[in-house]
Amino acid sequence: MFIMTRKRVAVIGAGVVGVSAAYYLSKDESIDLTIFDDGIGQGTSAAAGIISPWLSRRRNKKWYHMVKEGAAFYPDFLSDVMNGDTIPPSVYKQVGTLVFKTNDQYLDDLLDIGEKRRENAPEIGELKILPPEKVREKVPIYTKESPALWASGGARVDGKKLVELVLEEASKNGASLVKERVTLSQSEEGYVVHTSTGPLLFDSVVLAAAAWLPELLGPLDYEVDSRPQKGQLVEVKLAGYNTNDWPVIMPEGEEDIIPFENGHVIIGATHENEEGFNLDIDENRLKDMIVIAADKFSDTLKTASIESYRSGTRAYTSDFSPFFGPVPGHQQLFAASGLGSTGLTAGPLVGKCLAQLVMEETPDLPLADYPIEQYVKQTNEPPSF
Numbered sequence: 001m002f003i004m005t006r007k008r009v010a011v012i013g014a015g016v017v018g019v020s021a022a023y024y025l026s027k028d029e030s031i032d033l034t035i036f037d038d039g040i041g042q043g044t045s046a047a048a049g050i051i052s053p054w055l056s057r058r059r060n061k062k063w064y065h066m067v068k069e070g071a072a073f074y075p076d077f078l079s080d081v082m083n084g085d086t087i088p089p090s091v092y093k094q095v096g097t098l099v100f101k102t103n104d105q106y107l108d109d110l111l112d113i114g115e116k117r118r119e120n121a122p123e124i125g126e127l128k129i130l131p132p133e134k135v136r137e138k139v140p141i142y143t144k145e146s147p148a149l150w151a152s153g154g155a156r157v158d159g160k161k162l163v164e165l166v167l168e169e170a171s172k173n174g175a176s177l178v179k180e181r182v183t184l185s186q187s188e189e190g191y192v193v194h195t196s197t198g199p200l201l202f203d204s205v206v207l208a209a210a211a212w213l214p215e216l217l218g219p220l221d222y223e224v225d226s227r228p229q230k231g232q233l234v235e236v237k238l239a240g241y242n243t244n245d246w247p248v249i250m251p252e253g254e255e256d257i258i259p260f261e262n263g264h265v266i267i268g269a270t271h272e273n274e275e276g277f278n279l280d281i282d283e284n285r286l287k288d289m290i291v292i293a294a295d296k297f298s299d300t301l302k303t304a305s306i307e308s309y310r311s312g313t314r315a316y317t318s319d320f321s322p323f324f325g326p327v328p329g330h331q332q333l334f335a336a337s338g339l340g341s342t343g344l345t346a347g348p349l350v351g352k353c354l355a356q357l358v359m360e361e362t363p364d365l366p367l368a369d370y371p372i373e374q375y376v377k378q379t380n381e382p383p384s385f
């Protein structure tokens, strides 16, 4: 009788990148998949949830390509995960985006940028400058008198729910999840993931460990240019408002306003480069964010009740560019990191690319544009087993 030997694959990290990689790997019956996740400080479950990359003034074309394609991929990814069933609106919904600028000329310039970009990114949808009364039709609590740029393709996603949904589908396909912090080493037989119950051997490993990648690759003699950035935000409840279809609101500054369902609204997030992996909540700073958001958008926000505070860790590189690919010197070890403040947007596509590499397929994003060797450098030759 012919017995097929399945390829043993580990995914370390179950944020948006890891679960997306795991989902695609779990569909391949020749793979025996185990996912490891610690979860503390995870960026994905802390994220604000904005999927609207097209109106950024950042000039990095390769980054833009990644996030534009990432945003376009979301509906297809989730339809795939849902097997054609309706995507739960509490997880992901295209509600549009309202972008504000302090100066009307900047808004006109942004409209020009958006119209040019729409030629290659039809998913931006309708673009137009809305006068304040039209902004109020979309978000009745708006009390200011500035116009906004409307992009109908913008979406919001609940990172925590997204991860849960995708993990559930991966486990239906046979993947197992181990919820603990692990370390990695290499032996003659393959890669060894060290768990609290002993070592486990794998043929191939995906490191979707964001800001924790240096810690995982250090023992294998690599220096990694990726570091933590702390982000904090606050969730408030606007009692009595149906916020289900309100768009994502992006005033200038850090205080974005992301309405979810049934009056739940996120305000944030901070970008703190000097805090390392510290997750402490600074309530005063977050209360100030509510006041600033209220001053820019609507005093009603000041009357909202505070539901919760969240903090999480983003990963960023020294030039703020993301990377992914095979770890230099290894053919069966793959990693991604440095997705920064738009990693929720790029995550499903980057995860799919990592899965494609494991399955020896050509990744949907060009590897050469996100060169891992620029950020992951060997300090010693790997052993030649």
Ligand SMILES: Cc1cc2nc3c(=O)[nH]c(=O)nc-3n(C[C@H](O)[C@H](O)[C@H](O)COP(=O)(O)OP(=O)(O)OC[C@H]3O[C@@H](n4cnc5c(N)ncnc54)[C@H](O)[C@@H]3O)c2cc1C
Pocket (backbone or CB within 6 Å): 012, 013, 014, 015, 016, 017, 018, 036, 037, 038, 039, 040, 041, 042, 043, 044, 045, 046, 047, 048, 049, 050, 051, 159, 180, 181, 182, 183, 208, 209, 210, 211, 212, 213, 216, 230, 231, 232, 233, 268, 269, 270, 311, 312, 313, 314, 315, 337, 339, 340, 341, 342, 343, 344, 345, 346, 347
């Ligand atoms: C406050 C905040 C707001 C944000 N808002 C947005 C937004 O609106 N839009 C957007 O596009 N992006 C946003 N981001 C960025 C986005 O959330 C991240 O870039 C993205 O989630 C990164 O995904 P990831 O899968 O690479 O990493 P993560 O989601 O951080 O997941 C990595 C996982 O690996 C696990 N791990 C690491 N090492 C180990 C180990 N040794 N053993 C076991 N497990 C391990 C960690 O515990 C973690 O669970 C935000 C981030 C923050 C913090």
